Amino acid sequence: MTEKTAARIAVIADTSLQRHVLQQALTGSGYQVVMNSDPARLDQDTLNACETDLWLVDLAQSEDSPLVDSLLESTSAPVLFGEGHAPERHSENYPRWERRLFGKLKKLVGDPSQAVGPSLEALMAEAQRPSRLDLPAALADTPLVAGEPARQVWLLAASMGGPAAVKAFLDALPGGLPIGFVYAQHIDASFESALPQAVGRHSQWHVNPARHGDAVRCGEVVVVPITQELGFTDDGVMHIAERGWPEPYSPSIDQMMLNLAQQFAGMSGVIAFSGMGSDGSAAAAYVLRQGGLIWTQRADSCVSSSMPDSLREAGYSSFSADPRELAEALVRHLAEQCE
Numbered sequence: 517m518t519e520k521t522a523a524r525i526a527v528i529a530d531t532s533l534q535r536h537v538l539q540q541a542l543t544g545s546g547y548q549v550v551m552n553s554d555p556a557r558l559d560q561d562t563l564n565a566c567e568t569d570l571w572l573v574d575l576a577q578s579e580d581s582p583l584v585d586s587l588l589e590s591t592s593a594p595v596l597f598g599e600g601h602a603p604e605r606h607s608e609n610y611p612r613w614e615r616r617l618f619g620k621l622k623k624l625v626g627d628p629s630q631a632v633g634p635s636l637e638a639l640m641a642e643a644q645r646p647s648r649l650d651l652p653a654a655l656a657d658t659p660l661v662a663g664e665p666a667r668q669v670w671l672l673a674a675s676m677g678g679p680a681a682v683k684a685f686l687d688a689l690p691g692g693l694p695i696g697f698v699y700a701q702h703i704d705a706s707f708e709s710a711l712p713q714a715v716g717r718h719s720q721w722h723v724n725p726a727r728h729g730d731a732v733r734c735g736e737v738v739v740v741p742i743t744q745e746l747g748f749t750d751d752g753v754m755h756i757a758e759r760g761w762p763e764p765y766s767p768s769i770d771q772m773m774l775n776l777a778q779q780f781a782g783m784s785g786v787i788a789f790s791g792m793g794s795d796g797s798a799a800a801a802y803v804l805r806q807g808g809l810i811w812t813q814r815a816d817s818c819v820s821s822s823m824p825d826s827l828r829e830a831g832y833s834s835f836s837a838d839p840r841e842l843a844e845a846l847v848r849h850l851a852e853q854c855e
Contacts, residue, residue: 523625526551526568528558528584529598530575537602538574541614544822545793546628546676547621555583563587569625574598594624606830611770611798618793619764627764628792629675633707636714639683645718649844651690652851658694665731665752666696668783670846671776672737673769675702675791677819681839682789683715686737688843691720693850696732698776699723700740700767702791708742728756740767748779765795769823773799782807787842788833789813791823800832811835811842 525547529535535552542549551566555575563586570593573584588595599617603609672682678701701711708725715737716723722736726746731753732738738754740746743766745757761768769788773796776784785808788796800810810832812824817838827833835845 522546522548522628522631523569523621524548524550524567525570525572525621525625526566528553528555528571528573528575528587530555530577534574534576534598534602537605538572538598540605541602541617541793542572544820544825545614545618545621546631546820547625555581558583560586560590564590568593570621571595572598574600576601596620596624605826608798608801611794611826614794615764615798622764627704629702630704632676632679632701632703633710635677636679636707636710639679639714640710640717642718646684646687646840648720649688649690649847651692652847654851654854655692655694655847658854660692660694660734662691662735663733666694666734666736668695668785668850669732669776669780670695670697670785670787671769671772672697672699672787672789673772673791673796673823674700674789675793675795675820675823677790678702679711679715680790681813681818683718684839685787685789685843686715686719686721686723688840689719689721690847691735693847694734694854695846695850696734697721697737698726698732698740698746698772699737700769700772702765702767702769702795703742705742705766708739712737712739726754726756729753740772742766745771745775747775752779765793769795770797770799773803777803777806777808780808785809785811787811787813787846788824788827789839790818790820792820793822794826796823797826797830797832800827800830804832809834811837811845813842814838 712723747755812833814836815821
């Protein structure tokens with residue numbers, strides 16, 4: 517699936533609030549909304565003329581609808597009845613509601629995050645080597661053995677538009693920082709092997725697949741497995757489970773945030789880059805309670821800002837900027853810790 521062929525969804529809902537929330541959720545997750553209408557305004561000709569891959573019907577009124585009965589009899593596209601009244605976007609129940617809806621859509625019409633893979637080709641072809649930030653004296657004077665286990669580990673989280681944003685962030689970062697990263701990217705598993713080279717080719721950072729039984733090391737970015745959950749043992753080494761990630765996201769940024777913050781607590785952080793949906797919002801409060809930080813990519817620099825927007829709007833993000841500015845802020849943050 518590419519951006520041009522993202523699934524088309526027609527929405528029928530009988531309250532304006534429900535139509536608004538569904539519109540935001542669907543477009544924020546990468547789907548095309550080709551109709552969003554009150555059933556009272558529809559007739560059979562309009563239904564017949566609508567070209568859609570799925571009908572999403574969400575009616576507050578419980579009585580039978582002749583329109584829906586007709587739709588069920590005449591359409592060849594699947595009909596999905598909604599998850600009921602949507603919670604407020606900023607409520608703690610919203611991520612759970614969105615996950616249930618997205619899980620069903622993914623099974624019926626596919627996952628829009630599969631469109632991320634083809635964008636790697638452009639990154640591989642990019643010849644320009646951007647300028648790198650200087651390493652502050654406070655960090656340059658601190659003895660650091662490159663490759664030693666990292667005491668501080670941050671999560672780089674992304675979906676649509678993520679590889680380019682993460683690459684810009686890593687391109688700007690100098691080497692020699694006392695930190696390691698794990699990188700969770702919504703992407704089709706067939707592109708997993710190309711991701712390290714695409715985002716790391718101009719960087720001083722080593723971008724590597726996860727290694728069961730080894731530590732995340734200073735100066736490296738560990739790519740989170742797409743199909744298997746990555747966690748940490750009590751002594752901080754990586755543990756790749758035989759089980760997959762909780763549905764519907766692969767990898768699940770929420771679960772990765774929980775696993776990271778549980779092990780590294782106040783020596784952890786999260787940077788949410790460009791991405792669809794609200795993956796990460798359900799675990800954000802736990803990260804903050806553990807003493808971790810959450811930063812976000814600024815909306816105007818994102819291909820899709822839904823994921824960082826969700827964290828900002830809920831009050832979880834303490835800093836927002838474009839990828840290079842995020843790199844600058846992290847270097848300052850680490851220098852201040854050393855001082």
